[in-house]
Amino acid sequence: MLKVRIIPILTFNGFALVKTKQFAQPRMVGNPVQAARVYNSRGVDELIFLDIFASKQNRKQNLNIVRDVIKECFMPVGIGGGIKTIEDIQALLKIGADKVVIKTQALTNPDFILEASNFFGAQCITISADIKKQEDRYMVHNELGIEISMEEFIVQMQKLGAGEIILNAVDYDGMMQGFNLDMINMASKLTQLPLVCVGGGGELSHYKELFENTPCEAVGSASIFHFTQYTPLDIKNTLKEIGKPVRI
Amino acid sequence: MSVAIVDYDMGNVSSVQKALQAIGVENVLSKDPEVIARSQYIILPGVGAFAQGMENIRNAGLERILTHEVMEKKKPFLAICIGLQLLASEGTEPVSTQGLGWIEGKVIKIEELDKRIPHLGCNELQAEKDGFFAEFDQKDFYFIHSYHFEVKDQTCIAARVHYGGDYVAAIQKDNIYATQFHPEKSQANGLRLIEKFIRENA
Numbered sequence: 001m002l003k004v005r006i007i008p009i010l011t012f013n014g015f016a017l018v019k020t021k022q023f024a025q026p027r028m029v030g031n032p033v034q035a036a037r038v039y040n041s042r043g044v045d046e047l048i049f050l051d052i053f054a055s056k057q058n059r060k061q062n063l064n065i066v067r068d069v070i071k072e073c074f075m076p077v078g079i080g081g082g083i084k085t086i087e088d089i090q091a092l093l094k095i096g097a098d099k100v101v102i103k104t105q106a107l108t109n110p111d112f113i114l115e116a117s118n119f120f121g122a123q124c125i126t127i128s129a130d131i132k133k134q135e136d137r138y139m140v141h142n143e144l145g146i147e148i149s150m151e152e153f154i155v156q157m158q159k160l161g162a163g164e165i166i167l168n169a170v171d172y173d174g175m176m177q178g179f180n181l182d183m184i185n186m187a188s189k190l191t192q193l194p195l196v197c198v199g200g201g202g203e204l205s206h207y208k209e210l211f212e213n214t215p216c217e218a219v220g221s222a223s224i225f226h227f228t229q230y231t232p233l234d235i236k237n238t239l240k241e242i243g244k245p246v247r248i
Numbered sequence: 249m250s251v252a253i254v255d256y257d258m259g260n261v262s263s264v265q266k267a268l269q270a271i272g273v274e275n276v277l278s279k280d281p282e283v284i285a286r287s288q289y290i291i292l293p294g295v296g297a298f299a300q301g302m303e304n305i306r307n308a309g310l311e312r313i314l315t316h317e318v319m320e321k322k323k324p325f326l327a328i329c330i331g332l333q334l335l336a337s338e339g340t341e342p343v344s345t346q347g348l349g350w351i352e353g354k355v356i357k358i359e360e361l362d363k364r365i366p367h368l369g370c371n372e373l374q375a376e377k378d379g380f381f382a383e384f385d386q387k388d389f390y391f392i393h394s395y396h397f398e399v400k401d402q403t404c405i406a407a408r409v410h411y412g413g414d415y416v417a418a419i420q421k422d423n424i425y426a427t428q429f430h431p432e433k434s435q436a437n438g439l440r441l442i443e444k445f446i447r448e449n450a
Contacts, residue, residue, distance in 0.1 A: 003370045096262040121297040123392045194364045247370040
């Protein structure tokens, strides 16, 4: 049976790991290489590393740091931040990334996803979507002036050959009060692609709630690992109790 | 004892190199036919689309040398993920493409209506008894693929994986070992598998 995935997410500002709340107030939480080493030693299922300011600051990833992070990992790693070209993806795969995570370029130039998917295969192309409720609709949050609903975006990305979607609930980010179950249920119905549900995990009970009330098969988290004593293994043990297949 | 990891611009090659370093096996990343000919083992890794993979192999002039080393000289050979798929007679990602044709069969899309595609994450092997993969039966390995290899000769199939239906997870025939999953990304189980491939073919 396919095991559910518990994925630590490292968000990076170009120098250090940071953790935001509702995508604001980045707070420094440590060194990425050290964090990757700890997660590897704990045998986590996967790791996602995102340079969350690369696109906004119009710069590329620091490949030396990314290389050092990946070097620590004997599990799959997804890398995102500032990816605009086939060459950007090639450079990341060459140093050992398994997947690339694309957000801004998927919004500004959706056809790039088709090009990248045909070149590298769908399994390599993960899309990150930041979702925020506006009036009564879930919209893709961005600072580019692009208006697109969650539904439209997810359907479009699947059609263009994305292999996975990371779904960030913007208002739940860093709040540690539980996941946006409504959004996750809605998104799950829109696509056959694997979804990584992100935003709001702070207690073990939140994960139980997530997996009991949605078809979620993968969850991404940061705050709970930075700010509590809980490890990915604690979450897995919790999920095992409710009968979910986990890799321990 | 050296391993040539075929470098044909298809992704995660450095992960394979890292795995070999972790178990202390001398290796070289190369697309140079002479280096590949001199090596004791060949690993064909890779992630990506089938058509692109074959195009890269042909453009690098590697098809003939690989066929000679693996099929004629019978050099120990391990193919991973897209590497396994390229052994097929034909692929379909994204368009119909002729493969290396060392293992008869076709690579087609996974069709599972109530499953998420790609098949992504850790899943356990259903290994054949008594084969190379037997000791990895029920062990978790990391899979990430939307296409699967429909192998014609069932005796080549060394392990399957269950995801709605049963799919080929590993192939073993003479000197050819191939995994749909990524041993280099499967932590302890994966390192043990690569180490066994090296040791048993020493």
